[in-house]
Amino acid sequence: MTPTIPGFEYHRVPVADGVRLHVAVGGSGSPVVLLHGFPQTHLMWRHVAAGLAERHTVICPDLRGYGDSDKPAEDVDGSTYAKRTMAADVVELARILGHDRFALAGHDRGALVALRTALDHPGAVTHLLSLDVLPTLDMWDVMHGTTAAVGFHLYLMAQPPGLPEQLIGAAPDAFFGHFLDIWTRDTAAIPADVRAAYLKASREAVPSIVADYRASAHIDVEHDRADRDAGNRLTMPVSVLQQDWGSALGFDAAALWRAWAPDLDHRTVSCGHFMAEEDPAVVGGALRDLLDR
Template sequence: MNIPGFQQHRVPVADGVALHTSVGGTGSPVVLLHGFPQTHLMWRHVAAGLAADGHTVICPDLRGYGASDKPADPDGTSYAKRTMAADVVALARALGHESFALAGHDRGALVAFRAGLDHPDAVTHLALLDVLPTLDMWEVLHGATAAVAFHLYLMAQPPGLPEELIGAAPDLFFGHFLDLWTRDPAAVPAGVRAAYLAACREAVPSIVADYRASAGVDAEHDLTDRAAGNVLRMPVTVLQQDWGAALGYDAAALWRAWAPDLEHRTVDCGHFMAEEAPDEVTGALRKLLTR
């Protein structure tokens, strides 16, 4: 499945890695990065709206997801967010854009966050949907409340066990999150859900490697940046569900430590907000692009 009216491309971004990418519209570039357990298709409503506004909208499948390449991970760095962020910058440059606005949801937001820190001259505006920076995420999870994030701990285990367990029942595992995190089931229709599950079924090792990196190298990179006082220098918009209060932390305060030029908003919908509240998300991105 593809975003209607968008053209599909396969773009080399690193040695042996190409990203499946949908591109639509003309004008200033906006790159949209999907989350888990999805593909670029999650942006179908928002991408169409931004393309109609006069933007070139670039929607890749992240490495390891969808129809993009899924390299092996021999040393634990193939799915570091630093590596995946470099993919995004290389993708934009291959399509003729030295700088671009960037938005990410969930796992894609972690890649976008890293891109903003590592490539501040390339990322002009940054939007992050329903996530915390990796280091902060690990720090706020504790006690019984951490049970909501059991998958983070499962996929952080050494190679072997998580891949075997998830691979034994991939539709049940990935479908669990599509069901649990969606307040409006109609927002992810049957055909889209089937496309997500089919993509995940073929990507268990690489998805696990992506999550495993967050328990290792990604947290190390965040810690280094925090110690050095590095922050996001561009205008930043964060959209989140109001789940910070339930877990006992102030999400806006955590984000403000990383993003001095921050607009933080809560959105009254489920986790998949680009599909459940596309007009609100599109409106927030339009506002961000004027800052």
């Protein structure tokens, strides 16, 4: 049986033509939307969500293309899985659930969706928390030389349709499990039943996951570049939690984020990439601090 977040109610909410999001909702109070990363589902927020629900309405969707949400076919221009499209999903989901304004937190892929949501819909997002990622445009700019090998999956899934899906689909558990293993410092943070749920969800979503990553090598870069050229910035309070991988790759993560977010609190953490599961107290504390700003 697939694990769930205890005490949360589950819904399927239509957010676009032919797209329904699978979403867990719990608690009461001002709304907070939590977006998961790769290769995960909304379950990655299970510890943080439970604590937040004591004071907030907590909304945890599976992104389009992931988990039990719908997985529309990729279109030619990549817009189906553009972060702009996925951001519109988030705003519509919140609206249908009764919230025109909400705080937003995202990890990894979900953080890229959260960033685009805040840029495109600044009137809807009151606060923004990003976990362990750089904005798309900056991510590609800092990847160079042999150090870029750590992001081999970014380059693999950026290739035209066909080959990436075939290669990953031939051994999906090995591919997705590789990241669950190497990005985790505390292996007990992802117990066997949750790991199995992540692998099953990813195994069943290879084309849409690849399409999400492919969009980030093409259309998402165009959108980020247009915002940077226009001088668009995040107008709400922003917090970023990040591992210290910038020093290994030769960049200043805080400086890169500050160029997008004038009102920034940037913190370095000692846990692994899956920080909401490895150290939910730190993540929950950072989110509460952000909401008090």
